[in-house]
Amino acid sequence: MRPVRNALATGAVVTILAGILTAAPAQAAAPAAGTKCATGTLSVQTLTSGCTATSGTVVTPDGRTFALPAPGESVMASSNSAPGAPELPEVVIANTGADGVAVRIDETWTGSAPAVEQEQARAEAATATASAAVADTKCTSTANASTGYRWAGTVKWYYNESGQKSTYAKDALRKAANAWNGTITSCGRTVTSSASNTYVRLATQKPALTDRGGCTNSSGYSVMGWGKLPEGVLGVTCVWYDGNGIAKEADQRYATGFRWSSTAACSGSRFDTQAVATHEWGHLYGLGHVDTGTGQVMEPSGGPCQLESRKLGLGDMVGISTIY
Secondary structure (H helix, E strand, C coil), rough: CCCCCCCCCCCCCCCCCCCCCCCCCCCCCCCCCCCCCCCCCCEEEHHHCCCCCCCCCCEECCCCCEEEECCEEEEEEEEECCCCCCCCCCCCEECCCCCCCCEEECCCEECHHHHHHHHHHHHHHHHCCCCCCCCCCCCCCCCEEEEEEEEECCEEEECCCCCCCCCCCHHHHHHHHHHCCEEEEEECCCEEECCCCEEECCCCCCCCCCCCCECCCCCCCEEEEEECCCCCCEEEEEEEEEECCEEEEEEEEEECCCCCCCCCCCCCCCEEEHHHHHHHHHHHCCEECCCCCCCCCCCECCCCCCCHHHHHCCHHHHHHHHHH
């Protein structure tokens, strides 16, 4: 979720970084189509050759790095930003195996042509049932968007409290996770969602994200925690899923560079942990961003103490009940 935005991108990782970016690592030489990619760091341009890979690191044009998913799997990074902050673009890294690797940055696909074609078809199928926005208010707009993945079972997650910025952060995350589950009543309407989650315990393991909002290797454990993120970015969610669109792990990092609140008496320039986490859990369950002005939790940005975003809008409810 992001605070009021001037421009916020959609996709897996969210928010194009404005400002100075460090130089990207040296790239492996571009191989011929159909051959195996050189080991090491792979640029998006290298992947357009159609080479295949089972390991390595993909670096995006803005300098973020993503551990390459295993063949047949994908990882998506989505985020939200503070008011007026530049957006962090949404990123998907899809390793199709024999067809190569496709990369989506916001709405633009690049990489191996066969892989791009395959992933575009998957994305079109996922959004075919998404409702269009019909109004600009929380309880009249049905705006929703699907990312193309879902969970086949209960999300079992862990929390690393190291560096947490609000006293009741764990409780806020649990409430945010449960906002999308079971019988949901909001806007005078009720829907049912089979999405489910179980909080397991505290963990010392950190979420598999980088300081720049990239995704590292999947660990098999869904971990939520705190840490550094690009300026203006409130939170980032990375989701790993297979070729059938079934999610297997999701990690979240919330930015330690902001002031946070987890009480009902939020005030000043603090950001409400539960509201921001509700947005990030929407990404975790398979929902993407909708247009600003629709009043939904899945708008890309949100302001300080935006307590109303603890509760789903009509479009949010339609979206989650369609997927689950």
